[in-house]
Amino acid sequence: MFGRGMRLLAGAMAVACLVLVGPSAPSGAVSGRALPVTAVREAVPNRVMTWNICNPCNVSNVGRAAEIAAYAPQVIGFQEACVRDVERIREYLERLHGLVYHVEYGTVLQNWGRCGGLPWSPGAFGQAVLSAAPMTDRAGAEYPDGGSEDRGYMAVTTTVGGRSVRVFNTHLAQRRQEDVRADQVGVLAAEVARYDRAVVLGDFNAVPDAPELAPMWELAADADPGCRPSPVGACEPTTDWQSKFDYVFLRGMTPLEHSVKSTSYSDHHLVRADLDLT
Template sequence: MKLTGRVAEVLLVSGVLAALAVPPAQAAHAPAPARGRDVPLRVASYNIHAGAGMDNVFDLDRQEKALRALHADVIGLEEVDVHWAARSEWRDVAGELAKRLGMQVFFAPIYSVDGREFGVAVLSKYHILKATNHKITRLSTQDPNPAPAPAPGFGEVELRVKGVPLHVYVTHLDYRADPSVRVSQVAETRRIMGRDRGRKILLGDFNATPDAPELAPLWRELTDVEPGKPTFPALNPVQRIDYVAVSRGVAVRGADVPDTLASDHRPIVADVSLRR
């Protein structure tokens, strides 16, 4: 709509008067709008050993208690059974833990065999807007003569945390002493995560220590959240192979490794802030 000169003049004067009506002290001390504040978030990564503790006894009550004690908003889980075997009583471990904790869940299977599944999962207190199970190179444990090949099990969820968009990834890298498969997995992880230029968090069991050469490329784009404690094995841990890593736009406020024997790993938990 085009304003006539007279109408525009009236609106301009009205606007100036309205601005002058605000007392200077009140204007100076008015709180910053909510959209300008960083958003706190607590995230964790936990290899749950298919529901079994350091004693190799399946106990979902014990793992629920350990997870609840983290007070985390988002949790990446590795070694998750969904109707996989007798070792976890053929139960949907991912679904049951999510229900008990009142969280949403996305399960990304690595293996799917006749209705039996094993993989990684994300639990979230925030609504999962979108979820993807990406493929990366794997050396199958289900094949007697495996060869490196693309396989699923690199999970990604898109969240909106108090209005701030966030991509969370969960992974479980190859465990073998030969790092060649992990080298490929790291390259593919960077390629997949590179598609998103927003705020990103990577959770997982990398099966390598932070100074491992095959992990070095990750630290070009991501910051390794250092808790100052080892995570494996859960009893008298000697090395850290479990990770929370964050991109630009995510500030680290602190991290810890809680002492628990609910799995053969200890969890890593981090407090971060999402910058708007």
């Protein structure tokens, strides 16, 4: 009887702990509950997004996933992305929001300080693309000169709005490195020019009328219809310091709707565009 009583008491205490603490999950997400297997949502088929998710910023990947799920884009490009963070965001999008994405990486840096891991096995850092449709023909390159930190671009072919689209994702050199960015834009623009229909996502670290962005403006228009490479253009800021650094450049298609949403999870805003590919 004594042994049975102790087992009952231990069981009761375990239940009480679960009630107080909640189910466990990675990254401290104790309140997240997985959706039923059948609760799969469809992404908005003609919606693309770009987001510099800020690193290192020590913020919740559960929260990042929730911000993305509110818009359910077909394609999203991340910059300043650690592979481990992207894996968790992708997991939470599926488990908590029913959104299933494929992933491709364009990492250019192995950095223990930014992305954790062990000094002899650091995490990978750079860009990533999530797409609700499969991706093919992944390509990517590190720019010959990254400036103060290695930088590069990646590209994939996927489906947006029912059409095959080449999607580029990039992160250019940091501010006050105009000459470096000019060389990087030259490399990127030469690749984009090969495609009649392309979306170029990224953090360009330059305002719209910066001279180094001229080759991109010659090839494509920004999804923000009021934004042009002119000091008088009505470009909506995309950063906490009220500058437009983040772009959705469109080649061979036009925007239907555009929005910029500030977020507590990054110093860059989340930029979204719905596209007309007809």
